[in-house]
Amino acid sequence: MPQTITPPPKRSLWATIVGAILTCIGLVLIVGGVWLAALGGSPYYAVAGLGLGIAGVLLIRGRAAGVWVYVATWLLSLIWGLAEAGLDGWGLIPFAVGPTVLLILVLLTLPVLRGTSWRWPIIAAGAAALAIALGGFVISRVNQPSVGTMPGVIASTVADPSPLRAGTDWPAYGGSYAAQRYSPLGQITPENAGRLRRAWIYHTGDMPKGDPEKSKYGAETTPLKVGDTLYLC
Numbered sequence: 001m002p003q004t005i006t007p008p009p010k011r012s013l014w015a016t017i018v019g020a021i022l023t024c025i026g027l028v029l030i031v032g033g034v035w036l037a038a039l040g041g042s043p044y045y046a047v048a049g050l051g052l053g054i055a056g057v058l059l060i061r062g063r064a065a066g067v068w069v070y071v072a073t074w075l076l077s078l079i080w081g082l083a084e085a086g087l088d089g090w091g092l093i094p095f096a097v098g099p100t101v102l103l104i105l106v107l108l109t110l111p112v113l114r115g116t117s118w119r120w121p122i123i124a125a126g127a128a129a130l131a132i133a134l135g136g137f138v139i140s141r142v143n144q145p146s147v148g149t150m151p152g153v154i155a156s157t158v159a160d161p162s163p164l165r166a167g168t169d170w171p172a173y174g175g176s177y178a179a180q181r182y183s184p185l186g187q188i189t190p191e192n193a194g195r196l197r198r199a200w201i202y203h204t205g206d207m208p209k210g211d212p213e214k215s216k217y218g219a220e221t222t223p224l225k226v227g228d229t230l231y232l233c
């Protein structure tokens with residue numbers, strides 16, 4: 001009686017690509033993570049890299065177990081991130097954002113993997129929605145302002161380091177390149193400031209004709225007087 005030989009199912013190209021991506025990232029994380037742990041840092045990256053590597057190899061071989069290995073790695077990343085960073089949005093980014101993007105790619109391999117039923121795509125869609133919601137939560141936490149106490153204003157005791165200082169001339173915006181915005185001249189004091197009179201006036205010649213209230217004109221310039229020349233900046 002002739003025997004019918006059933007060829008093995010073909011491996012999915014999509015699962016192979018995703019598996020290769022996970023494997024490459026896992027190898028990089030393992031090497032860098034072991035080095036970081038040897039220097040006294042967190043062993044998270046080495047552990048996460050191992051999980052990605054195992055999941056990637058299983059996906060390349062067309063086994064649905066690779067999906068669940070990665071899901072476990074993703075959950076471990078979230079728990080580890082919450083343990084290290086709490087609800088700090090910026091601190092959670094390396095534990096949640098990148099792993100969540102990879103999770104969506106991994107879940108999309110379920111419909112093409114052998115040994116999976118029709119229920120798994122539905123589960124994958126629900127898990128992807130949960131991952132997107134988690135990503136939105138992390139992003140919202142990043143934009144939360146930090147609550148803290150602002151330090152009081154401390155007067156600077158550092159001398160003007162600029163080689164071009166304000167004196168008889170006002171050569172730069174703010175007086176000098178350090179922009180300390182005060183004049184060291186002592187001829188004008190609080191006692192005689194009320195007796196000041198206008199010494200000169202400069203007409204630019206670009207004033208609009210007609211009612212100035214209707215023209216809404218404003219010369220938004222900073223006059224810089226150097227020697228006998230006036231520059232409008």
